[in-house]
Amino acid sequence: MERTKHVRQPFYTKLLPIVLAFSLAGCAGSPGGQQTQSGGEQAKPGGEQAAAAGSSVELLNVSYDPTRELYQDVNEHFAQYWKTKTGQTVTIKQSHGGSGKQSRSVIDGLEADVVTLALAYDIDAIAQYGLLPADWQKRLPDNSSPYTSTIVFLVRKGNPKQIKDWDDLVKPGISVITPNPKTSGGARWNYLAAWGYALKKHNGDEKKAQEFVTALLKNVPVLDSGARGATTTFVERGIGDVLLAWENEAYLAINELGKDKFEIVNPSVSILAEPPVAVVDKNVDKHNTRPVAEAYLQFLYSKEGQELAAKHYYRPRSEEVRKAHQAEFPDIELFTIDEVFGGWEKAQKIHFADGGVFDQIYQP
Amino acid sequence: MTNQTEPVVVRWLLIGLALVFLGLFLIVPLIAVFSQAFRQGVDVFLQAVSDPNTLAAVKLTLLTAAISVPLNVVFGLAAAWAIAKFSFRGKNVLLTLIDLPFAVSPVISGLIFVLLFGSQGLFGPWLEAHNLKIIFAVPGIVLATTFVTFPFVARELIPVMEAQGKDEEEAALSLGANGWQTFFRITLPNVKWGLLYGVILCNARAMGEFGAVSVVSGHIRGQTNTLPLHVEILYNEYNFVAAFAVATLLAALALVTLVVKSVIEWKTERHEQAGEPQFHAMGEAS
Numbered sequence: 001m002e003r004t005k006h007v008r009q010p011f012y013t014k015l016l017p018i019v020l021a022f023s024l025a026g027c028a029g030s031p032g033g034q035q036t037q038s039g040g041e042q043a044k045p046g047g048e049q050a051a052a053a054g055s056s057v058e059l060l061n062v063s064y065d066p067t068r069e070l071y072q073d074v075n076e077h078f079a080q081y082w083k084t085k086t087g088q089t090v091t092i093k094q095s096h097g098g099s100g101k102q103s104r105s106v107i108d109g110l111e112a113d114v115v116t117l118a119l120a121y122d123i124d125a126i127a128q129y130g131l132l133p134a135d136w137q138k139r140l141p142d143n144s145s146p147y148t149s150t151i152v153f154l155v156r157k158g159n160p161k162q163i164k165d166w167d168d169l170v171k172p173g174i175s176v177i178t179p180n181p182k183t184s185g186g187a188r189w190n191y192l193a194a195w196g197y198a199l200k201k202h203n204g205d206e207k208k209a210q211e212f213v214t215a216l217l218k219n220v221p222v223l224d225s226g227a228r229g230a231t232t233t234f235v236e237r238g239i240g241d242v243l244l245a246w247e248n249e250a251y252l253a254i255n256e257l258g259k260d261k262f263e264i265v266n267p268s269v270s271i272l273a274e275p276p277v278a279v280v281d282k283n284v285d286k287h288n289t290r291p292v293a294e295a296y297l298q299f300l301y302s303k304e305g306q307e308l309a310a311k312h313y314y315r316p317r318s319e320e321v322r323k324a325h326q327a328e329f330p331d332i333e334l335f336t337i338d339e340v341f342g343g344w345e346k347a348q349k350i351h352f353a354d355g356g357v358f359d360q361i362y363q364p
Numbered sequence: 365m366t367n368q369t370e371p372v373v374v375r376w377l378l379i380g381l382a383l384v385f386l387g388l389f390l391i392v393p394l395i396a397v398f399s400q401a402f403r404q405g406v407d408v409f410l411q412a413v414s415d416p417n418t419l420a421a422v423k424l425t426l427l428t429a430a431i432s433v434p435l436n437v438v439f440g441l442a443a444a445w446a447i448a449k450f451s452f453r454g455k456n457v458l459l460t461l462i463d464l465p466f467a468v469s470p471v472i473s474g475l476i477f478v479l480l481f482g483s484q485g486l487f488g489p490w491l492e493a494h495n496l497k498i499i500f501a502v503p504g505i506v507l508a509t510t511f512v513t514f515p516f517v518a519r520e521l522i523p524v525m526e527a528q529g530k531d532e533e534e535a536a537l538s539l540g541a542n543g544w545q546t547f548f549r550i551t552l553p554n555v556k557w558g559l560l561y562g563v564i565l566c567n568a569r570a571m572g573e574f575g576a577v578s579v580v581s582g583h584i585r586g587q588t589n590t591l592p593l594h595v596e597i598l599y600n601e602y603n604f605v606a607a608f609a610v611a612t613l614l615a616a617l618a619l620v621t622l623v624v625k626s627v628i629e630w631k632t633e634r635h636e637q638a639g640e641p642q643f644h645a646m647g648e649a650s
Contacts, residue, residue: 060584068601095583096597108482109492110500110582129484228600256602 056089057292060283062112064099064185064275065228066249070312071116077308078299082292090292098226099185106131106280113284113293116277118185120144121344123278131282145274146300147314150334151193153265154234154243154250161241165267166197169242170215177240178220179230181352185275186227190244191358192347193271196340200269214361235262246273248313251328272334397615400608412598412606413613417586421594422613424502428577428590429570432510436566440517441559445551447518448525449533459522465514474508474579500582505590508576513566520562524555556632564625571617591617 063071075092082090095102095110099118106112107129117123120137127134137144155163161174169176179187191213198212199205221239224230227249234243235253242265245253250264277297284290299305306316310325322329341347351357402409412418443462447455465473479485481498491498498504532554536546552559574592581588589597591614598607 065600093587094585097583105500105582108478108484108499109488109497110584111497232600252602 056091057289059090059092059113059289059293059296060095060111061092061114061116061296062095062102062106062110063116064102064118065096065226066186066246066252067116067275068094068096069252070248070309070314073312074300074305074308077304078296081299081304082295088292090296092296098183100183111283111286112280113287113289114277114279114297116275118273118275119188119344120274120276121348122185123276124345126280131280132278133281136278137276139279140277140297141301142317143274144276144278145317146277146297146305147275147309147316149247149273149275149314150270150332151190151244151267151273152247152250152270152332153267154245154253154262155241155265157261157263159263159265163242163265166194166212166269169194169219169244170212174219174242175221175240176216176219176242176244177230177234178223178244179227180223180225181358183225184227184230186246186249187223187230188347188352189246189271189273191351192337192341193244193267195351196271196335197267197269199340200335210357210361217362247315247329251313266330266332269333269335271340272336274336394615397608397611401605401612403608404605408605409609412603412609415606417589418594418606418610418613420586421589421591421610424505424589425571425591425614425617427502428506428509429567431506432513432570433563433567435510436513436517437559437563439514440521440562440566441552443518444521444525444555445547448522448528449530449551462515462518465512470512470573470575471579473511474576477504477508477511477576477580499580500584500588502588504580505577505588508580509570509573512573512576513569516566516569517559517562520558520565521555524558525551528554557629560625560628564621567621568618572614 061071061075071092071094075094079090079092082088095105095112097105099122102110102115103117103122103125106115106126115123115126120143123132123136124134126132127136140146153163153169155161161168163169163174168174178190181187181191194213194216195209198209202208202212222233224233227246231243231245231249231253234240235257243250243253247264250262254262254264277300279290279293279297281290284293300309301317303318303321306318306321310316310321310328313328315329316322316325337344337347341350349356401412443458446452447458478499480487481491481504482488483492485499498507532550533546536550537543541549571590572592573590574596577590578593581590581593583589583593583597585597591610595607595610595614598604598610
């Protein structure tokens with residue numbers, strides 16, 4: 001018995017160091033975790049601008065996929081602007097993902113101070129749960145969309161398949177890459193742009209438009225879940241002849257991955273995409289961050305903000321800035337969703353809801 | 365009794381096949397990850413891994429593993445002990461429950477927690493009223509990870525404990541040892557390798573879990589991004605070098621775990637051989 005004890009005991013005394021090492025690693029890790037956690041509540045009661053000098057505040061901007069580079073830049077500039085104006089240090093945390101998914105996360109309790117999503121419908125959904133008022137879109141100019149974008153085609157260099165306009169996308173043998181409209185805001189814009197084009201061509205004949213979009217979807221080999229995933233499929237994995245993409249996403253792909261590999265084709269007609277922004281009232285009131293959150297969104301409309309938008313290939317609202325970037329933003333005939341589809345709510349219900357037109361015409 | 369029953373050609377063919385398979389599916393991808401990470405030189409690599417967001421992700425990943433692995437060791441030991449050494453009603457139900465996290469998709473596991481603790485969930489309003497955050501914060505990530513990694517330790521231990529039977533424990537008890545003494549001096553030493561493998565598997569999965577954590581994380585940069593989520597984000601930002609650099613960190617963590625395991629194995633073996641050779645032989649036999 002004694003011997004057994006002698007030999008066997010060392011085993012768990014040896015296990016102990018590992019357990020210790022793990023828990024030490026945990027301790028080393030936990031201050032960071034704690035800090036970030038309490039960071040959300042850092043804005044103290046009465047954290048108004050007046051009392052702000054020298055203090056710091058944190059905002060969470062919940063955004064959609066393609067805006068990563070834009071907001072990285074905007075956040076830096078805004079932090080400087082806010083520091084000089086109020087003396088307060090502002091840190092803006094970012095969360096990115098498919099627009100619909102992000103909206104759902106905010107509803108489920110992701111404490112966004114501001115949301116900057118792909119389409120108004122996704123913010124409407126948040127409003128339905130009472131996190132912000134139903135008329136949120138009227139609180140800021142231009143439908144609360146400080147910048148716009150549109151849908152263009154990205155093709156391989158030299159345009160080997162000679163893709164010039166929407167009609168070329170439904171030709172046999174053309175492989176079109178677009179994400180899944182069920183999960184991706186960008187994909188819904190793509191779909192509606194195609195639908196709008198066909199409506200226009202056939203003088204408002206809905207049946208013809210449906211045939212056109214059905215034919216287009218037949219040419220889609222795979223539906224990625226988000227805009228960025230679709231771009232990666234086209235660009236990195238070399239699948240497809242043409243990518244339907246946000247104008248800014250197309251430019252980014254070209255700049256990041258090679259001007260010698262891809263080129264942009266502007267269709268004759270496309271849709272005016274208005275990605276809206278909003279302060280989430282319930283969360284800013286909880287965090288006491290309303291002044292800085294509102295200033296953040298206002299900043300997007302300022303000359304500096306508009307320049308940053310243009311720099312990242314979002315079409316600025318300001319005519320002045322737009323003119324300065326005429327080369328990047330050629331005139332395309334753009335229609336709005338309100339004109340052609342009677343607003344997002346309606347378009348969503350008819351086309352993308354369960355059992356809607358998309359479900360009827362798309363067979364994987 | 366010779367074991368050379370197969371012709372030489374067949375043996376070499378099988379060994380060769382195994383090596384080619386290992387090479388293609390394990391070594392080549394690993395080399396690819398490392399070579400991509402260093403494609404633009406060491407400076408770019410160092411910059412990528414010392415980025416504050418990356419460091420935050422490393423910390424969060426270690427913290428998560430440091431909480432969920434010990435929890436699962438305790439749960440796993442208790443569950444395996446109960447199942448292997450005692451017979452009681454509902455044993456099969458318990459076994460099924462232990463396997464549940466393997467059976468459901470990790471995404472569903474994540475969603476379960478959102479449905480329970482999200483703002484619109486069962487406990488959401490109560491949590492909000494008390495200003496407690498679980499989903500889209502560290503507790504949610506730990507919960508999801510613990511849930512997904514729950515079966516590893518128990519599943520490793522149950523067969524080992526069952527194979528050992530109850531004889532030694534019964535002997536100890538009849539000689540006057542109490543329950544804890546029996547557990548620490550008989551049961552635990554008997555299952556040490558099973559336990560160690562369980563811990564390693566559990567730890568590897570805890571650090572690498574993507575699906576469930578992705579659902580409950582909220583993807584806040586530098587705050588609720590674990591290493592696997594951070595790799596995806598970097599990759600999606602066309603930051604391929606940084607993505608692979610962070611991936612090598614994850615691989616390195618796994619390698620460290622393996623090294624720790626080998627060292628313990630080696631040291632324990634050496635100690636046993638040097639200390640009590642006869643006993644060692646006896647231990648092997650049992």
